[in-house]
Amino acid sequence: MSVTGVAELEPAELESLLAAFHHYEAALMVDDVDVLDRSFAPGPDTLRGDANGLLVGHERISAFRSVRGGVARRTITEVRVRVLSPQAALVVSVSAFVAGGSGLQTQLWERIADARPRHDGGGDHGGRWVITSAHVTGAPPAVNRAIWRVAGSPLVPALPTSSSGPRxxxxxxxxxKDLFAVEGFAVGAGVPEYLAGAAVAEVDAEAVRALRAGGASVQGIAQTDEFAYSIAGRNVHYGTPPNGAVTGAIPGGSSSGPASAVALGQATIGLGTDTGGSIRVPASYQGLWGIRTTHGAVSATGLLPLAPTFDTVGxxxxxxxxxxxxxxxxLGGADDASADGVGRVGGAARLARRFAVSRDIVASCESGVREAFDALIREPAIRGVDDAQGSPPLEEVDLGDLDAVFAAFRVVQGAEAWRQHGEWVQAHPGVLGPDIAERFDIAAAVTADTEAEAxxxxAEARERFDRVLDGRVLLLPSASSAAPALTATPGDIQAVRAATLRMTSVAGTGGYPAVSAPLMRVPDPVGLCFVGPRGSDLALIDLAASVAADLGHPL
Known part of the structure; x- marks a missing residue:
């Protein structure tokens, strides 16, 4: 051990500090949450950071620790103390992990007055030593299994080309996303038992092949929620991928692995699917750009479906x-769409800034999201007239009974999900997580008459949406809230899911493309969703980017 600094500690005081440090380290090894909580200073200003981000405040640090499940076994090999004052010292320690590799812990310890009894054996020398700031550098795994099912450098290269120029x-x-066929690998759909019985793909899914033909390599196959039947991003088999924008929050699903990989800089593009929001929600939670394409615009060949009526690639x-x-x-980049982009898949002709909002949709959002959305749509970038006929740039519209639409959406989605996977689910009882299993149980009970009514x-709602929107771009939050905490209860997650799906089901019902742009914070990221006419996919991206630029957001 080495002790240096601009001040000195009496031997008894140094002994007290080191006793607190080793007591904390011992608690880490047995995941003693009570001791760990007591070792961090109370209050809103305590800091803890690691490779996944920064936690601010004792409450958030405690919540993170309660779901972490302990740390890898290690021993401390070196400790250096830099004394800053009789009441503060910086402790830097080096650790060796039993499984290999080393780590570094940097902690600012400060002495605070505390009348509670001590349990660290350090005695009382003018106060209790607690951590006010900490940064942890662990031994990173070669592959984070919560993000990647399998990865390489790359896993699969770009397709060869005869062209000499850049692609x-x-x-x-x-x-x-682990729903697409990748040549030489099986599809696992987020379920290890399903993966065990799956055949190895002989060719790429067409959506994978298109990206490889464009010059991109496949970094790896990323995790998904079980059978993509969720928008939370949790997986009981592989773990929850980290949220690259909000430490201690769920990542959003079911394109959770691709979203986290992109947010963390481990891939440039996440290839995902969106049935009820599975691209838009993780994009919103992690501050990413994302698009659910016009239904049918991208081939589903080589894609394991969930509910084909709504499944899209993005x-x-x-x-x-x-x-x-x-x-x-x-999609192809030809600028051959009609003036409003309708009817031309991938059309890149300019979309006019004719926007629509529905107060009924936004009503299901949390108050902070509603306030951020209301402030955003008052911006000149959205309110400014951009129409040759001088039409109002932003109009409030009535989309009808959205609760009925959402209920019908869930029925049809469930009926199709059961047809796709029900036989396998029945043959493997107890395999799925409780939330996914419950959804399949509900889906199994859908009758033919109920499905037909839904x-x-x-069908009526789709016609109504087309008529009411009349070529306008519908604006709404991409999710009903910012990313819930990892400690959120199943009931809280279900409430957020229902509120969000009530919003996202509009694009699914209409077969519309929808772009989520990271344009709001509450203070965590929330996406602004642009829902455009069918076939306006590229023009919709251009419109969202143009609005973002006018708002001063980085592109």
Whole structure:
């Protein structure tokens, strides 16, 4: 041990500090949450950071620790103390992990008055030593299994080309959601037992092949919620991928692995699917750009379906430019759409800034999201007239009974999910997590008459949406809240899910493209969703990027 600094500690005081340090380290090894909580200073200003981000405040640090499940076994090999004052010292320690590798812990310890009894054996020398700031550098795994099912450097290279010039996705890497066929690998759908019985794909899914043909390599196959039947991002088998923007929060699903890989800089593009919000929600939670494409615009060949009536392919990226490049490489980039983009898949003709909002949709959001949305739509970038006929740039519309639409959406989605996977689920009881299993139980009970009635409701709603929107771009939050904490209860997660799906089901019902742009904070990220006419995919990305630029957001 080495002790230096601009001040000195009496031997008894130094002994007290080191006793507190070793007591904390011992508690880490047995995951004694009570001792760990007591070792950190109370109050809103305590800090803890690691490779996943910064936690501010004792409450958030405690919540994170309660779901972490302990740390890897290690021993302390070196301790250095730099005394800053008789009441504060910086302790830097080096650790050796039993499984290999080393780590570094930097902690600012300060002495505080505390009348409670001590349990660290250090005695009382003018107060209790607590951590006020900490930074942890662990031994990073070669592959984070919560994000990646399998990864390489790359896993699969870009397709060869006879062209001598650069391709649009040259140098980019792709995290492929574990629903798409990748040549040489099986599809696992987030369920180890399903993966064990799955055949190895002989060819890529067409959406994968399009990206590889554009010059991108496949970095790896990324995790998904079980059978993609969730928007939370939790997986009982592989763990919860970290949220790259909000430490201690869920990542959003079911394109959770691709979203986290992109947010953390481990891939350029996340290839995902969106049935009820599975691209838009993780994009919103992690501050990413994402698009659910016009239904049917991207081939589903080689994709394991959930509910084909609503399933769409899309991408997640850190920038609008990368999103457009991925979309153009797959959809085709010809600027041959009609003036409003309707009816031309991938059409890149300019979309006028004719926006619509529905107060009924936004009413289901948490108050902070409603306030941020209301402030955003008052901005000149959205309110400014951009129409040759001088039409109002922003109009409030009535989309009808959205509760009925959401109920019908869930019925049809459930009926199709059961047809796709019900036989396998029945043959493997007890395999799925409780929330996914419950959804399949509900889906199994849908009758043919109930499904037919729900489809009639959706067909009428689709016609109504087309008529009411009349080519306008619908604006709404991409999710009903910012990312819930990892410690959120199942009931809280279900409430957020229901509120969000009530909003996201509008695009699914209409078969519309929807772009989530990271334009709001509450203070954590929330996306602004642009829902455009069918076939306006590229033009919709361009419109969202243009609005973002006018608002001063980085692209």
């Amino acid at each position: 649009p996705l040259e140098g980019m890497s792709v995290a492929v 991408w997640l990226t850190r920038s609008a430019a990368a999103l457009r490049a991925a979309a153009a490489a797959t 489809r009639a409701v959706l």
